[in-house]
Amino acid sequence: MTEPSSGSATLRELERQAVARREGPGFGHDALIACDRLVRVFALDGVEVQALQGLDLLVREGELMALVGASGSGKSTLMNILAGLDEPTAGAAKVAGRDLLGMGAKERLRYRREVVGFVWQQTARNLLPYLTAAQNVALPMQLRGRTKKKAERADSLLALLDVADCRDRRPHQMSGGQQQRVAIAVALANEPSVLLADEPTGELDSQTAEQIFAAFRTANEELGTTIVIVTHDQAVASEVRRTVAIRDGRTSTEILRHTEVDGTTGEESVVAREYAMLDRAGRLQLPSEYTEALGMRDRVLLELEPDHIQIWPDGPREG
């Protein structure tokens, strides 16, 4: 039997593309953090709460980014999974090449000790009250079995974060801002690939919050640590190059900022652009302000242009 040559060539080409796609690099293969359709369902008194509903997120090595979202949108759930404290119900999550699903207890402990560092909102949760700042910073190194030079490393981290003067003080002898900077030093002690911070400035006034943010920036720039900060603080969110918003357990929009130099005056300004997320199935979540402004509901009309796609409300259009 002979197939029409053009038809079989097309079929062969499609098969080749499918194989190339299947055998090619996977989703987020070059990212330091890759969350692929993450789902986390909690059962509460027989009622299911879907905290994460197919969340995709890629973070590259060396990024300093913020995660924002309304209360209950799933930010802490995501952070707990990335911190190795909780497991997703479905989906995949990888951090620095480690698969976060199905880690055994030993592996999980090592992951938390060596791959990630975290800073929590409650200053008291970050430090042991009966140890000095230097002892708190040295402790993770000791637990990892790194006894050599731990005192020197603790001192240099405290100096880097501008709290060298607190080295011999216990947490109650420090301000909230100093405690959080020492907490960042503790989180960095074992040179983690990723530093996670959940509302680290939540209990602080705005001026102190600024200093804490400067400490994160120093860690990112001087040590190259990848940092993800969950924040409600608009000032913190607008300081980073990338802010990802989470809505109803999914990443919804993203703001990227870059510096532009005016050609005539030479003045520098930060330009922010908002992007909608396009998931792997091609689904696009349009901001409700946009759809409501144009009365878009149920379905929209798409038109492919050479370099963009137009989206129109359903119904007759003038012109």
Ligand SMILES: Nc1ncnc2c1ncn2[C@@H]1O[C@H](COP(=O)(O)OP(=O)(O)OP(=O)(O)O)[C@@H](O)[C@H]1O
């Ligand atoms: N252990 C749990 N058991 C049951 N439901 C939970 C649990 N943890 C979180 N949830 C629910 O999952 C959803 C997401 O919660 P999560 O704490 O991740 O939100 P969030 O964005 O961090 O909120 P916030 O900004 O208030 O901290 C919420 O509806 C919450 O009630």
